[in-house]
Amino acid sequence: MDSEAKLAVKDTDRRLVYRCAMPMRWGDQDTMHHINNTLYFQYMEQARVEWLDVLCADERKEKNQGAVLVTASCTFLIPLTYPGTITCEIFIGPPGRSSLPTFYELRRTDDERLFATGEAKLVWIDKTSGKSIALPESLRQEFLTA
Secondary structure, eight states: OOHHHHHHHHHHHOEEEEEEEEEOOGGGBOTTSSBOHHHHHHHHHHHHHHHHHHHHHHHHHHSSEEEEEEEEEEEEOSOOOSSOEEEEEEEEOOOOSSEEEEEEEEEETTEEEEEEEEEEEEEEEETTTOOBOOOOHHHHHHHHHO
């Protein structure tokens, strides 16, 4: 299967699960007057934390379980520049036994173009042992029907 076909299959498995907006700050700029590339990861992280707080805060607190990030990547398509507000959309793919693939799209609220894409793999763990465990069935169902 060529990469274009893989991308098409991958895209059809993605489901939008969360969207949020965040302001870009003046201090986020690098010497080129672009938003520093490390901030793209922080935008994705903030959206992910907000989404997980809405979705499963009780499981993470009461059961001493939670998601950890095991991989993260970002493709920088167009430089973000201050001032402005970005929108981060989170999409999920099919869950594994203990993992969940997540995908991100960053845009400006005043511009429909796609400025960056990201991917991250989350793994559900027992916080005491630090080992991966099966996704709770309630979350698995939430992920499958999102």
